Amino acid sequence: MSEPLSTERLQELAARHLWMHFTRMSSYTNGESLPIIDHGEGSYLWDHQGKQYLDSLSGLFVVQVGHGRQELADVGAQQGGRLGFFPLWSYAHPPAIELAARLAEMSPGDLNRVFFTVSGSEAVESAWKLARQFFQLTGKPGKYKVITRQTAYHGTTLGALALTSVPSMRAPFEPLPAGARKVPNTNNYRRWTDGSIDGLTDEQFARATADQIALTIEMEGPDTVAAVFLEPLQNAGGCIEPGPGYFQRVREICDEYNVLLVSDEVICAYGRLGTMFGCEKYDYVPDMITSAKGLTSGYSPLGAVLVSDRIFEPFGQDKNSFAHGITFGGHPVSCAVALANLDIFEKEDILGNVVNHQDEFAAMLNRVAADMPIVGDVRGDGYFMAMELVKDKATKAEFDRDECESLIRGFLSPRLFEEGLICRADDRGDPVLQFSPPLVAGPVEFAEIERILRIVLSEASDRVVQ
Numbered sequence: 507m508s509e510p511l512s513t514e515r516l517q518e519l520a521a522r523h524l525w526m527h528f529t530r531m532s533s534y535t536n537g538e539s540l541p542i543i544d545h546g547e548g549s550y551l552w553d554h555q556g557k558q559y560l561d562s563l564s565g566l567f568v569v570q571v572g573h574g575r576q577e578l579a580d581v582g583a584q585q586g587g588r589l590g591f592f593p594l595w596s597y598a599h600p601p602a603i604e605l606a607a608r609l610a611e612m613s614p615g616d617l618n619r620v621f622f623t624v625s626g627s628e629a630v631e632s633a634w635k636l637a638r639q640f641f642q643l644t645g646k647p648g649k650y651k652v653i654t655r656q657t658a659y660h661g662t663t664l665g666a667l668a669l670t671s672v673p674s675m676r677a678p679f680e681p682l683p684a685g686a687r688k689v690p691n692t693n694n695y696r697r698w699t700d701g702s703i704d705g706l707t708d709e710q711f712a713r714a715t716a717d718q719i720a721l722t723i724e725m726e727g728p729d730t731v732a733a734v735f736l737e738p739l740q741n742a743g744g745c746i747e748p749g750p751g752y753f754q755r756v757r758e759i760c761d762e763y764n765v766l767l768v769s770d771e772v773i774c775a776y777g778r779l780g781t782m783f784g785c786e787k788y789d790y791v792p793d794m795i796t797s798a799k800g801l802t803s804g805y806s807p808l809g810a811v812l813v814s815d816r817i818f819e820p821f822g823q824d825k826n827s828f829a830h831g832i833t834f835g836g837h838p839v840s841c842a843v844a845l846a847n848l849d850i851f852e853k854e855d856i857l858g859n860v861v862n863h864q865d866e867f868a869a870m871l872n873r874v875a876a877d878m879p880i881v882g883d884v885r886g887d888g889y890f891m892a893m894e895l896v897k898d899k900a901t902k903a904e905f906d907r908d909e910c911e912s913l914i915r916g917f918l919s920p921r922l923f924e925e926g927l928i929c930r931a932d933d934r935g936d937p938v939l940q941f942s943p944p945l946v947a948g949p950v951e952f953a954e955i956e957r958i959l960r961i962v963l964s965e966a967s968d969r970v971v972q
């Protein structure tokens with residue numbers, strides 16, 4: 507084995523050669539401040555110089571069963587030795603077959619067919635293509651459009667990006683593929699308003715927001731709309747809850763207009779909300795689920811689109827086939843790792859851990875928020891929570907763009923990291939801090955999150971008040 511490289515050498519090489527994602531590379535031109543994460547164990551990570559961090563983001567909403575699981579690495583190695591690769595193009599292999607059957611068994615309703623991808627963006631992209639071809643096969647070729655919600659993130663490939671509603675991510679790549687329409691989201695702290703919905707109860711607000719989907723379908727023409735893509739709990743904008751009855755109303759609308767309901771669960775599936783799938787948390791059955799991330803807890807990349815029998819049916823007839831494929835989709839190593847990951851879910855009752863501790867998690871964040879003038883709202887579900895940061899709690903006054911930039915990027919992100927807490931400080935919508943710890947975390951980790959948040963948010967509050 508060659509000598510391991512020093513931290514300085516790694517930073518120097520990264521500054522010259524590595525292109526990090528969504529990263530201002532100019533911040534790292536001298537390489538010195540680049541964090542290099544070296545290894546992990548449970549909810550904790552260590553950087554290359556041995557400093558410890560609490561990973562309250564699970565990597566990127568990924569590492570459900572925690573870091574450093576040698577058993578998952580071993581399963582990957584064994585499968586790699588047996589069959590390191592073969593595609594699912596006209597052939598199959600045992601890990602993909604077993605995983606598809608297991609996902610079909612676990613998932614709600616008649617979601618019984620699994621199309622594997624590598625990533626979440628590809629799952630979303632595949633689901634849109636699938637919806638379009640479904641309507642071509644069933645005699646409605648004009649139905650190709652999709653509806654998604656304001657501020658929602660659905661991925662970065664051009665199709666998925668068309669569904670994403672974050673202007674700064676879209677602008678450099680426009681024009682995007684045609685056909686994606688936006689509707690308001692269910693943010694109940696800052697309701698979308700046109701005057702007519704003031705004073706509504708939570709139920710009425712959720713229903714009015716769902717009805718915007720019906721209105722948009724009517725406006726576009728029902729014969730042109732193929733699908734609605736919604737996250738169970740919307741990530742971008744800060745863990746936006748659906749509100750009571752929202753998905754039940756959306757389901758009705760989709761049935762009425764023959765529009766497919768796609769539950770984008772790239773984050774919310776595999777236990778994040780305390781249920782195996784996010785749709786179970788809010789009690790609806792979609793026509794498709796898009797997933798990735800937590801399916802393998804990140805030990806090997808894998809995405810999956812779960813599809814109902816009804817949608818699969820025309821693809822299974824005559825000479826038809828889904829005209830779409832990805833070389834590494836359903837990679838045998840990833841499928842074997844996913845099966846072992848799901849075994850851990852069962853053996854260690856991972857869902858039970860979330861259910862048993864989720865109230866404590868929310869209570870901790872609410873306790874911190876109550877003491878911090880800068881925190882306006884705490885929202886989310888399960889192990890997926892956010893705090894919205896405001897200039898003035900009483901009036902919900904928002905920070906302007908420059909203030910956001912200096913608060914989020916200039917202060918909070920580096921200070922939290924310096925104190926040893928990895929979470930997400932995000933300003934794609936209103937500024938929020940997001941927390942999604944590994945699903946094995948509990949009171950010990952919550953206490954650590956609380957300790958660090960109290961230090962850093964007090965400092966941030968002082969800066970804002972001055």
Ligand code: PMP
Pocket residue numbers: 625626627628630659660661662737741770771772773798799
């Ligand atoms: N959909 C949702 C809801 C997501 O949160 C993400 C990623 N955060 C994606 C799609 C894209 O997934 P990936 O980064 O694996 O392509």
